[in-house]
Each structure stands twice: as C-alpha cells, then as structure tokens.
Amino acid sequence: MIDPWYIAVCILVILVCLSxxxxxxxxxxxxxxxxxxxxNTLSVAVLILLGVAYQQIIFIDVAxxxxxxxxxxxxxxxxxxxxxx
Amino acid sequence: MIADVLILACLAVGIFFNALGIAGLLRFPDxxxxxxxxxKMTTFGSMFTALSVIIYGVALFLSSGDGQxxxxxxxxxxxxxxxxFTNAVGSHAxxxxxxxxxxxxxxxxxxxLEEFTP
Amino acid sequence: MIPFLLTFILALLLYLLLAAGSGxxxxxxxxxxxAGVALSLLAAAVARNLLCRxxxxxxxxxLRLLLIPLYLLGPFLLEVTKANLDVAYRVITGNxxxxxxxxxxxxxxxxGIFMLANSITLTPGTITVDIDEKSHDLYVHNINIPQxxxxxxxxxxxxxxxxxNLPAWIRRIAE
Numbered sequence: 016m017i018d019p020w021y022i023a024v025c026i027l028v029i030l031v032c033l034s035x036x037x038x039x040x041x042x043x044x045x046x047x048x049x050x051x052x053x054x055n056t057l058s059v060a061v062l063i064l065l066g067v068a069y070q071q072i073i074f075i076d077v078a079x080x081x082x083x084x085x086x087x088x089x090x091x092x093x094x095x096x097x098x099x100x
Numbered sequence: 101m102i103a104d105v106l107i108l109a110c111l112a113v114g115i116f117f118n119a120l121g122i123a124g125l126l127r128f129p130d131x132x133x134x135x136x137x138x139x140k141m142t143t144f145g146s147m148f149t150a151l152s153v154i155i156y157g158v159a160l161f162l163s164s165g166d167g168q169x170x171x172x173x174x175x176x177x178x179x180x181x182x183x184x185f186t187n188a189v190g191s192h193a194x195x196x197x198x199x200x201x202x203x204x205x206x207x208x209x210x211x212x213l214e215e216f217t218p
Numbered sequence: 219m220i221p222f223l224l225t226f227i228l229a230l231l232l233y234l235l236l237a238a239g240s241g242x243x244x245x246x247x248x249x250x251x252x253a254g255v256a257l258s259l260l261a262a263a264v265a266r267n268l269l270c271r272x273x274x275x276x277x278x279x280x281l282r283l284l285l286i287p288l289y290l291l292g293p294f295l296l297e298v299t300k301a302n303l304d305v306a307y308r309v310i311t312g313n314x315x316x317x318x319x320x321x322x323x324x325x326x327x328x329x330g331i332f333m334l335a336n337s338i339t340l341t342p343g344t345i346t347v348d349i350d351e352k353s354h355d356l357y358v359h360n361i362n363i364p365q366x367x368x369x370x371x372x373x374x375x376x377x378x379x380x381x382x383n384l385p386a387w388i389r390r391i392a393e
Contacts, residue, residue, distance in 0.1 A: 023111050023149065030122045037125050037134075045131045045198035052190055053125060053138040057118065059183055060146040063176055067153050072168065075175040079182055086186035089193065096197035117302060124309040132359045133316055135345055137309055143340065144302045167245070174238050188336040195347045195359065205316055205359065 020068035027061050048092050055085035103159035107152045114148030117141045130206040131198050139191040143184055150180040225269050226262035230254055285391045293387060297341040304343055308361060317363045318347060321356045326393065331356075333388045 031054055038050040059078045066074030094100045124137025157173035160166070233254040238245045246254075308314055321338075325331050331354055335346040343361040350357070 019108060019111060023115060026115050027118065027149075030118055033122050034125055043131060043198075043203055045194060045201065045203055046134065048194050048197075049131060049135050049138055049191075050125065052187070052194065053121070053142055056138075056142045056146055056183065056187060059179065060114075060118070060149050063150055063153055063179060066176075067156060067172070072172055072175060075172065075179055079175065079179045082179060082182045082186055086190055089186075089190040093190070093193035093197035096194070097200035099200075117306070120306050120309050124305070127309065127312070128314070130316075132345065132347075133314060133361060136305055136343065136359075136361045139345065140298075140302055140305050140340060141309075144298060170238060170245075174235060178236065184340070185336070188339045192335060192339055192346050195345055199347055205318060207314075207316060 018068060020064050024061055024064050024068065027057055031057050045096060048096065052089055103155055106155050110148050110152035110155065114145040117145035121145060131203055132195060132205050135191050135195060139187055143187045146183055147180055150176050222262050222266045225266050226258050229258040229261045233258060282391055289387050289391060294337065301341045301343060315362050318357055318359050319363065321358045323354055323356055325354060330388055330393055
C-alpha cells in the first residue's frame with residue numbers, strides 16, 4: 016500500500032502547478048500577488064505533510080519560518096502595489 | 101484504527117477544499133473575488149491537512165509514548181496558527197493595495213470605498 | 219519595566235512551547251531551559267517597545283487570554299465552516315453578486331479592530347479592504363450582497379454574521 020501522505024503531497028503539488036497558470040495569465044499585478052500568496056500557503060501545507068512522510072520534524076520548523084517570511088514578502092508586495100513604498 | 105480513518109478523512113477534506121480554492125482562483129472574474137476563494141478555502145484546507153498531522157502525532161504518542169511525537173504535534177499547531185493569521189492579514193494588505201492601485205471590482209453592485217475616499 | 223516583563227514572559231512561553239518534549243526536567247532538558255531564558259531576555263530587551271505600546275494592561279489578564287481559544291474553537295469555527303461551504307457553492311455554480319459595502323463597527327481599541335477585521339476576512343464571504351482610521355469603520359468586499367443592501371449607506375457589523383454574534387464576543391475579549 017502506498018503511503019497516503021505521498022498521495023496528498025502529489026495532489027497538492029499538482030494544485031500548485033495549476034495556480035501557476037493564474038500567475039502567468041493574470042491580467043493585473045494584484046492577480047499575480049494573489050497567486051503567489053496561494054502558492055506560499057500550499058507550500059506550507061506540503062512542507063508539513065513531507066515532515067510526516069520523511070519523519071523529519073525539522074521540516075515543520077522550516078514550514079513555520081517559511082510562513083512568517085512569506086508574510087513579510089506579501090506585505091511588501093502589497094505596499095508596493097498601493098504606491099506607499 | 102479510528103485514528104487512521106480520521107487521518108484519511110481530514111486529508112480528503114483538506115485536499116477537497118484546497119482544490120476548490122484553486123478552481124475559484126482560475127474561475128472567478130476579478131481580483132477581489134479570486135481573493136475570496138484563495139484566502140478562505142486554502143486556509144481552511146491547510147488547517148485540515150495540519151489537523152490530520154496533529155491526530156497522527158497524538159495517536160502515535162498514545163500508543164508508543166515517545167516524546168518526539170508531542171514535538172511534532174505542537175510544532176504543527178504553531179505552524180497552522182501562524183498560517184491562519186498571516187493569510188488573513190496578507191490578503192487584507194493585497195486587497196488594500198489593489199484598491200489603492202486603482203483596480204476596480206469589475207462586476208460590482210456597489211462600491212462605497214470609491215465614494216468615500218476620492 | 220512592565221512591558222519588558224510581559225515581553226519576556228511571552229517569549230519564554232513561546233520558546234518552551236517550541237522546545238517541549240526535549241528532555242528530563244518535566245518536559246525540557248536543562249540546557250534548553252537556560253538557552254530559553256537567555257534568548258527571551260535578549261528578545262525582551264530588543265522588542266519591549268514593539269509589543270506593549272499602549273499604557274493600559276488589560277490584555278495581561280489571563281482570563282481574557284483564556285477567552286481567545288474558547289472564541290476560536292466555538293463560534294468562530296462554526297462561522298468559518300459555514301463560510302467555506304458557502305464559497306464552495308459559489309465556486310461550483312458561479313452565482314455571485316459582488317460589491318464593497320461600509321460596515322459600522324462600534325469598537326474602539328486597536329486589538330478589537332484587528333480581531334474583527336481578521337474574523338471578517340476569514341468568515342462569511344467577506345474580505346476587509348480598508349479601514350477608516352478616524353471612525354474605525356470597515357470597508358468590506360462582499361461576494362454576495364443580499365437584496366436591498368446596496369441602497370443603505372452603512373451596515374451594522376452583527377448583520378454580517380448569521381450563526382453567532384461574533385462582535386459581542388470580540389467586545390468581551392478586547393474592550
């Protein structure tokens with residue numbers, strides 16, 4: 016039997032690829048920022064699941080730091096969009 | 101045995117909501133409605149995948165008594181909480197920036213923000 | 219002095235939570251405890267003016283802090299589940315009626331506004347777009363405006379939530 020964690024990770028990676036379509040198509044910059052935000056969220060979910068699949072707790076610490084750092088980058092992109100930077 | 105079923109159910113629900121969020125991102129007409137789909141549904145789906153990991157850690161801790169599974173659960177909980185907060189605040193920031201950049205909500209019944217702040 | 223102590227205690231609690239299950243003294247090893255105290259002192263010295271900016275310390279009351287997980291697990295979870303099912307229905311059918319409305323909030327404190335804006339963003343088909351700094355009113359993008367709301371200049375905040383009265387909870391926690 017295949018481990019369910021790997022199947023979940025595969026589906027989530029396919030979803031990340033689908034949201035990259037919006038990143039390429041997006042008519043405005045804000046659409047691309049939304050797509051990047053989605054990719055960040057899904058990356059955190061994938062990192063948590065991979066931490067269980069490989070039995071490495073350090074992956075989950077990486078996920079925490081990734082969530083906080085991507086938050087800072089999202090805030091700066093939003094400030095730049097609003098012309099406040 | 102119950103834990104296995106719960107883990108599989110949580111994973112399935114989480115992936116279902118994540119997939120619907122991506123479908124909304126690809127399908128909705130303008131940036132604000134897309135943000136509705138991604139912010140709410142990917143946060144909710146990622147909460148459920150994290151919940152399955154927490155259930156896995158607690159079940160293995162109860163059966164084996166190994167301390168590292170407590171660490172796994174607690175770290176996953178902290179990651180999920182930080183994910184929820186950062187997603188909400190980040191999407192608010194993007195919406196504000198998009199409105200300041202002059203992107204109008206394309207199909208809109210009413211736009212009070214446009215009337216009150218010139 | 220009080221901001222320093224509060225920041226120190228919060229940083230130490232977070233460190234202990236992250237390092238739980240590492241050793242023999244209760245749940246932590248002695249070296250982790252020493253490192254936690256040292257790093258928390260350093261963090262409190264750097265960040266003491268960032269966390270506690272106002273002069274009133276009512277959020278240091280543990281009873282109010284205990285209300286926050288109760289709020290998140292009770293009415294908030296109900297509303298989030300309903301909101302997600304609603305948005306899932308709209309993704310599948312494509313039946314939307316979007317627009318930005320002005321929502322009146324009676325909250326005065328910064329934490330109250332923060333919690334209300336985040337609750338609105340994660341719950342029923344709404345996203346906070348902007349905040350009026352003077353009157354603390356919120357501009358909310360709603361994915362499905364009910365009939366008749368587009369003529370009204372303002373909407374009360376509790377009309378957004380149908381299952382539970384979230385603004386009353388937030389007022390009890392933060393004010």
